[in-house]
Amino acid sequence: MKILELYSGIGGMHTAFKKVVCAIDINPTANKVYAHNFPTTNSINGNIEGLTVNKIKKMNIDTVFMSPPCQPFTQLGLQLDIHDPRTKSFIYFLGILPELDIKRLLLENVRGFELSEVHNMFITTLKKCGFHYKEFMLSPNQLGEPNRRRRYYCVAKKEPFDEATVANLPQNDEIIQDPYTLEKILEDVTTDEYNVPIKMLLNKSKLFDIVYKDSNRSCCFTKSYGRYIEGSGSIFTPKTMAEVDDVYERLNENTQDEIDPETRIKIETELLKSLQFRFFTSREICRLMCFPEEFGFPASVTNRQRYTLLGNSINCKVVAELMKLL
Ligand SMILES: C[S@@+](CC[C@H](N)C(=O)[O-])C[C@H]1O[C@@H](n2cnc3c(N)ncnc32)[C@H](O)[C@@H]1O
Known part of the structure; x- marks a missing residue:
């Protein structure tokens, strides 16, 4: 050909x-x-x-x-x-x-x-x-x-x-083959570059598609990943599902209590930050889309541009x- x-x-x-x-x-x-x-x-x-x-x-x-x-x-x-x-x-x-x-x-x-x-x-x-x-x-x-x-x-x-x-x-x-778990594609992320920003944590945490290292699924990564939450791709937490459920339960209780708004936001921020929610890196998304390890981006291409380009691409x-x- x-x-x-x-x-x-x-x-x-x-x-x-x-x-x-x-x-x-x-x-x-x-x-x-x-x-x-x-x-x-x-x-x-x-x-x-x-x-x-x-x-x-x-x-x-x-x-x-x-x-x-x-x-x-x-x-x-x-x-x-x-x-x-x-x-x-x-x-x-x-x-x-x-x-x-x-x-x-x-x-x-x-x-x-x-x-x-x-x-x-x-x-x-x-x-x-x-x-x-x-x-x-x-x-x-x-x-x-x-x-x-x-x-x-x-x-x-x-x-x-x-x-x-x-x-x-x-x-x-x-489904002709059961998917493996996400652990296989995760990078050891040590910077806070991929952390979900506080504003998104506070306003959008109920809309996160949360996945764990033992999940065998993630949703489609679109070109808006990193900028929008709803329907744009999954959010990773290194915590367990039980730990996440516990925090979300406490967040719900927090909204029902008679607390002044400032204190409530402070508590919510701390609770959500404890879950260490982060975006997948472009390398991890490359792996999920079955690009080989040698596939790369020139250093001048920003992280946001990488998400946009990958969001437009295909599963190899x-x-x-x-x-x-x-
Ligand atoms: C869905 S994406 C294709 C992605 C590609 N298969 C990949 O693996 O990245 C569509 C592409 O068409 C390009 N495009 C749109 N209109 C075009 C045109 N008139 N001529 C050439 N390229 C065009 C866009 O820049 C975009 O990269």
């Missing part, structure tokens, strides 16, 4: 299958991380709409991997679908696909994409080009990883699929399993 990686980001697809000839993304920070990890790949900093049929033909590629922007389809978003300007480049690519000699294709997107008008255009184009295709909704926790990231995937190729290989993948919500193991079908 000679692969063109569209919407390449930090190179999750490249990590899953190391045969990428050329990659393109419009985000310079993502491209910096990509070049840091894959210095020999031709990584273009630019808009996909600038890729003409001739330019792609000159790349001499036969396979396309891509994760187009998902914001037009996210269930909590406006779901503007074909009317969202962020789908323009994908619609452009579908327009030129029939003129390209592409033999295999893999696409990743959020849940909700499968219900969109853009999805209809995608499938119609695949059929028009003579592709066989398979669609999946998969999450890494179904393949033994302690992280949820349920995503839509489509693999397509010009030859028929081997149904026995397709059947090896989890069907519906099936899930994608690697799907690539086997191609």
